[in-house]
Amino acid sequence: MTDPIAGYFIAGSAFTAPPLAPGLYVVATPIGNLRDITIRALETLAAASVILCEDTRMSARLLDHYGIRARRVALHEHNERAKADDIVARVAAGQAIALISDAGTPLLSDPGFPLIRALAEANQPVFPIPGASALLSALVVAGLPTDAFAFHGFLPSKAGARANALKALSDSRETMVFYESPRRLDDTLAAMAELWGPRAAAVALELTKRFERVHRGPLPDLAAEFAGAETKGEAVIVVAGAAEAAAPDAADWQAALLSEMGGQPLRAAVDEVAKRYGLKRKEVYDAALAIKAEK
Secondary structure (H helix, E strand, O other): OOOOOOEEEEOOEEEEOOOOOOEEEEEOEOOOOOOOOOHHHHHHHHHOOEEEEOOHHHHHHHHHHOOOOOEEEEOOOOOHHHHHHHHHHHHHOOOEEEEEOOOEOOOOOOOOHHHHHHHHHOOOOEEEEOOOOHHHHHHHHOOOOOOOEEEEEEOOOOHHHHHHHHHHOOOOOOEEEEEEOOOOHHHHHHHHHHHHOOOEEEEEEOOOOOOOEEEEEEHHHHHHHHOOOOOOOOEEEEEOOOOOOOOOOHHHHHHHHHHHHOOOOHHHHHHHHHHHHOOOHHHHHHHHHHHHHHO
């Protein structure tokens, strides 16, 4: 168990944090506005034996603001695998350890996955302390469907790899969410517009901060708006999924089937028409049998 007198401050008032059960606590922190933190998150951070920070200097602003004095240790993409075994051992020995990223929910394009996997494999407890997330914040203000969505994190920085990644997503039906750095925002929007055309999209910037803004519109319009523009902070891009293709006209594909059957075996004609019109083979085969029976 952890120190029962650990505490924190809110607006100058002191609060005592209750002790924590052993385990790793994955704690979401604000993405900009320091007030976007839960009471449970403050209690957890104050009572933890150690706080694992993506960058201790970045986390100091939040922790110092709330008077949290728990020991801070850096855990980032360059050292998390090397430290995982030690942290697992500490949890197994009864320590309560908190994991935070620079902003938002850890593991979402942030460090932490190798550590969580190591704890899961060792059957050690991991507790989520939910809260702020740039992904969800952008999604709910984008004005695009939220019933099905996919998070794709950061796209590759090189143009060719980025284009290939976008091509692989061209037929995805769900709303897509991406993170992007301000240095690549214009290039990424241009690549999306070139490949996906006038799909509806939104770009969210400075979420929860003083100059928070959301730009909505077709991808070509957004690409033109941000071409060569300087932006601050990471952006979140939300893009509508691909529209469902209209069903091919029955008269058209059946006429094509009749034509194909006149010059090749039935099975080959069925395969050709099913592939050309994106139809189920059985549907085309049944139609071919009906045409043959009529003859």
